[in-house]
Amino acid sequence: MPTSDNPTRSGGLVWFDEPAAPRATEQLSRKRIVAAAVELADREPTGEITMRALAARLGVRSPMALYRYVGSKDGLADLMADEVYGLIRVERGNGWRAALGELGRTGWEAVRQHPWFARLAFSRPPLGPHALRMYDSALAELEPLDLSAADRMGFVSTVLGHVLGSGLALLEEQAMRARSGMSSDADLEAAVAPYLERVAAEGGHPHFSRWAADPGRHAPAPQSFERILDWLLDGLATQLADRRP
Known part of the structure; x- marks a missing residue:
């Protein structure tokens, strides 16, 4: 209709x-x-x-x-997606990095509450009032950097891409766990253990098998959302530094 x-x-x-x-x-x-x-x-x-x-x-x-x-x-x-955009905040008045940092952190909180949002955000244009407010606030903090229009939106899209990509991974994992009935990491590890033992015994992938057998391979988590967000912001800061005379 x-x-x-x-x-x-x-x-x-x-x-x-x-x-x-x-x-x-x-x-x-x-x-x-x-x-x-x-x-x-x-x-x-x-x-x-x-x-x-x-x-x-x-x-x-x-x-x-x-x-x-x-x-x-x-x-x-459109309406559902914009409802979740309303949960994403942009820090104002403390520079572009604080602004995009808060966008990333609150965006991650939003997709953890509503993982389906990541799929809708990729499939529908962000033209609702909450989405426009988020973009406008982020772009305002980038305005003093004298970047091109494409680069200003590129900075925002870099952080949003991390948020939404992580959200899609979370959604797919949630769906997989529901299909398989394996609700915990322990369940998943127990299910794949016989296969990994066979791979190790065959000896064809020794470096992977050594990693898989290391009990400390997940402690601490090597790629938390926050750590990758910091890497992205560091990279954007490097781009700005390279532009200066």
Whole structure:
């Protein structure tokens, strides 16, 4: 169902139109629908939901009643994604590194709460009010650096790419654990142990086998989100230093 009289223009984007006014006997609203959709997606290991399941959660007989408020399933995805963009903060007034550092850390908190957000963020354009506020705040902190428009957005995209890429990995791991029934790292290690023992016995990959047999290989975690974020910010700082005379 298009969100406007010209579906080609809107491309399914929910931001072109205001939601329909509720009927006097109706308890639905765009806000209530989005909140229920977020809760439903959080409960699903894959983050996937259907309009039928959402309607049932809201106590609505037909999913078609929801389209009056969100336009289409893509429109619902836009609204859900922007709800999570609202959790991402940008520190203001302390320079570009503090700004992008907070964007990265709060973005990671957001995708850990809502792993499905990473998939939606890659599949829908970030044009909602929360997303635009996040980008505008980040770009404002980069303005004094005298970077080109492409480089300013490149700095933001570098950090967001780390957030969303890490979120996709988290989502896929969550779905894999649900499919396999292996909810803990110990379960996974026990499942692959016989295969790794065979690989070690065959001797074809001695360096990998030596690493796999080392009890300290995961302590401490070699690539935490925060550590990689610091590496990325260090790299961006190096780019700025190289530009100076």
